[in-house]
Amino acid sequence: MSIYLHQVTKQYEDNTVVDDVSLEIEQGELFVLLGPSGSGKSTILRLIAGLTTLNAGKISLNGRDVTHLPPQKRHTGFVFQNYSLFQHMTVAQNIGFGLEIQKVPPAQRKARIEELLALIEMSEYGNRLPSQLSGGQQQRVAVARALAQNPDVLLLDEPFGALDVKIRGQLRQNLRSIQKRLNVTAILVTHDQEEAFELADRIGIIDKGRLLEIGTPDQLYRKPGNHFTATFLGNANLFNAHRNGTMIYIGENRIPAPPNTEAFAGKSVQMMFRPEEVVIVPQSAQLNGYFFGEGIIESIAFAGALERVAVKLNPSGEIIQALISPDISRELGLRPGDAVKIGVKNFHLLPTE
Amino acid sequence: MAQAVAHRDSVSQTNNPQMLFWGLRSSVIIYLSVMIIMPLFVIGVEGLREGIDAFWTSITRPVAWSAIWLSVWTAGVMAVINIIMGTTTAYVLVRYRFWGKNLLNSLIDLPFAIPTLVTGVMLTLLYGPQTSVGKFLNDEFGIKILYSNLGIILSLLFLGYPFVIRAVQPVMMKLDASQQEAAHTLGASQFTTFRRVILPALLPAMITGGLLSFARALGEFGSIVIVSGNIPMKTQTAAVYVYAQVEGDKMASASGVSLVILLIALITTLGVDFWYKRNKRVGKKL
Numbered sequence: 001m002s003i004y005l006h007q008v009t010k011q012y013e014d015n016t017v018v019d020d021v022s023l024e025i026e027q028g029e030l031f032v033l034l035g036p037s038g039s040g041k042s043t044i045l046r047l048i049a050g051l052t053t054l055n056a057g058k059i060s061l062n063g064r065d066v067t068h069l070p071p072q073k074r075h076t077g078f079v080f081q082n083y084s085l086f087q088h089m090t091v092a093q094n095i096g097f098g099l100e101i102q103k104v105p106p107a108q109r110k111a112r113i114e115e116l117l118a119l120i121e122m123s124e125y126g127n128r129l130p131s132q133l134s135g136g137q138q139q140r141v142a143v144a145r146a147l148a149q150n151p152d153v154l155l156l157d158e159p160f161g162a163l164d165v166k167i168r169g170q171l172r173q174n175l176r177s178i179q180k181r182l183n184v185t186a187i188l189v190t191h192d193q194e195e196a197f198e199l200a201d202r203i204g205i206i207d208k209g210r211l212l213e214i215g216t217p218d219q220l221y222r223k224p225g226n227h228f229t230a231t232f233l234g235n236a237n238l239f240n241a242h243r244n245g246t247m248i249y250i251g252e253n254r255i256p257a258p259p260n261t262e263a264f265a266g267k268s269v270q271m272m273f274r275p276e277e278v279v280i281v282p283q284s285a286q287l288n289g290y291f292f293g294e295g296i297i298e299s300i301a302f303a304g305a306l307e308r309v310a311v312k313l314n315p316s317g318e319i320i321q322a323l324i325s326p327d328i329s330r331e332l333g334l335r336p337g338d339a340v341k342i343g344v345k346n347f348h349l350l351p352t353e
Numbered sequence: 354m355a356q357a358v359a360h361r362d363s364v365s366q367t368n369n370p371q372m373l374f375w376g377l378r379s380s381v382i383i384y385l386s387v388m389i390i391m392p393l394f395v396i397g398v399e400g401l402r403e404g405i406d407a408f409w410t411s412i413t414r415p416v417a418w419s420a421i422w423l424s425v426w427t428a429g430v431m432a433v434i435n436i437i438m439g440t441t442t443a444y445v446l447v448r449y450r451f452w453g454k455n456l457l458n459s460l461i462d463l464p465f466a467i468p469t470l471v472t473g474v475m476l477t478l479l480y481g482p483q484t485s486v487g488k489f490l491n492d493e494f495g496i497k498i499l500y501s502n503l504g505i506i507l508s509l510l511f512l513g514y515p516f517v518i519r520a521v522q523p524v525m526m527k528l529d530a531s532q533q534e535a536a537h538t539l540g541a542s543q544f545t546t547f548r549r550v551i552l553p554a555l556l557p558a559m560i561t562g563g564l565l566s567f568a569r570a571l572g573e574f575g576s577i578v579i580v581s582g583n584i585p586m587k588t589q590t591a592a593v594y595v596y597a598q599v600e601g602d603k604m605a606s607a608s609g610v611s612l613v614i615l616l617i618a619l620i621t622t623l624g625v626d627f628w629y630k631r632n633k634r635v636g637k638k639l
Contacts, residue, residue, distance in 0.1 A: 072538075076538055084534070087554065088553040145539070
């Protein structure tokens with residue numbers, strides 16, 4: 001186990017910023033902490049690096065208890081959102097700074113700097129000053145500087161936040177390939193779910209200082225464990241329901257309960273399905289999936305490769321969001337105002353709030 | 354006709370940014386010439402009117418030379434102390450929150466506003482031989498502040514205090530805490546971080562402030578004339594010496610020493626300019 005957090009808590013006066021967080025991260029894993037701003041995700045990163053002291057709990061890196069060690073002795077590499085390069089030093093001096101502090105002999109240091117410059121594909125830039133580089137280049141130098149001493153863990157705090165969308169995409173791929181090649185354990189903090197999906201081996205969802213759940217991007221998207229995850233990761237249709245026997249009851253309608261949901265037996269639940277799981281057809285005969293209800297099409301909007309359809313459910317008036325391919329919509333002749341039948345291909349159950 | 358021309362001119366000036374710029378630039382150059390360049394020119398001419406030899410004799414007279422040297426070294430000592438204390442003060446003001454901080458922050462600019470004669474009077478009242486503090490220092494430690502070089506340095510310190518603080522403070526505020534944190538995670542101790550990361554970023558501003566206070570102190574007259582006692586070869590600074598020469602109607606030796614002070618000030622100002630540009634380059638993306 002590379003990183004181990006046990007019941008870590010951080011409070012500022014009355015305000016609990018990190019609340020009883022426990023976490024285990026494997027060697028070589030890229031773990032993403034995902035949450036809205038102010039959720040405490042950056043504080044967790046700072047606690048691991050020792051830049052902030054914790055109130056309670058335990059942190060160990062590669063089996064070494066670092067809970068009370070200063071940042072200098074933790075062997076972490078930290079990449080800040082604003083790059084934080086040393087402005088009066090060249091790129092090479094920035095990368096070599098930590099090696100110099102550790103008194104690595106000059107020849108060895110030089111070789112390591114060149115190796116890292118090659119890794120970030122900036123071999124020509126060793127003698128530049130940070131002010132002469134673009135934002136993306138500065139960020140790559142910051143990553144190289146953090147990796148120079150082969151840290152136990154690479155910590156990245158919103159590393160692409162200040163960059164424009166196109167460069168962000170490139171840098172993500174770059175970071176991902178460097179991280180896999182070096183097999184370095186990394187934790188990345190972001191509020192951008194797209195970024196989390198693209199990079200993460202596993203994601204931890206943070207809200208109000210609590211680590212709500214951990215899973216692979218696919219698991220969290222399709223089978224979230226709670227309401228917050230369901231709504232934070234993309235759009236979700238959520239309906240109050242009740243599980244009884246082998247069926248789910250939603251209003252007048254009933255649908256067979258999915259497997260492995262016995263824990264909810266006899267309880268109120270929330271039924272969740274993503275817009276792409278919704279089927280909209282004019283006639284019941286055309287329906288595949290489970291019959292969910294009837295409604296009137298409110299609007300059809302262009303959404304790139306798919307169309308976003310809003311259907312008003314009869315008789316409750318609740319809105320169901322659907323994503324369907326333009327081909328199917330044309331074939332069925334769907335128009336706003338049409339009466340339609342609604343089906344659901346796959347759904348998931350959540351505990352009620 | 355003249356009216357029409359004038360009218361057309363004013364229209365074209367307001368409509369034409371080129372003309373506006375040209376007009377503004379000309380007025381600034383004329384203003385600068387009248388207010389600064391002409392006096393500088395006159396003193397240059399006056400100082401050298403009787404030839405280089407006479408100029409040289411006027412400034413190498415032991416009394417003149419010792420006055421120049423006294424001004425330079427006391428201003429230098431003040432600048433060094435000021436750089437250290439001013440930077441420390443700026444650090445305290447930027448990094449800590451404490452009761453009375455705003456008051457302290459406004460007090461710092463007071464030396465800019467207090468007439469320097471008043472500064473001299475204050476120091477005399479505090480350290481004069483008849484006052485309790487002055488008497489105590491003299492009796493117990495044999496330290497005389499009034500009528501000594503120590504008094505000169507003290508009054509210079511008083512008026513030079515704001516310069517370094519005001520130069521360093523904005524740079525320090527921009528200095529991101531995350532740069533220090535980055536250095537810490539890379540293994541650098543507090544001291545190494547200060548020496549390798551913070552100090553290099555602040556140094557241009559520190560030197561700029563130090564040079565400015567040095568240039569300001571070089572010509573200080575009001576407080577020194579009261580505090581120093583004006584003893585030739587001992588506590589007479591260049592500015593006070595020049596004043597004595599003007600009083601004695603010896604304009605040639607007055608302008609000779611003035612010219613030297615002027616040259617030193619000019620070199621200092623060029624130095625300020627150089628460091629200011631460096632400061633801007635390094636500070637650009639802090």
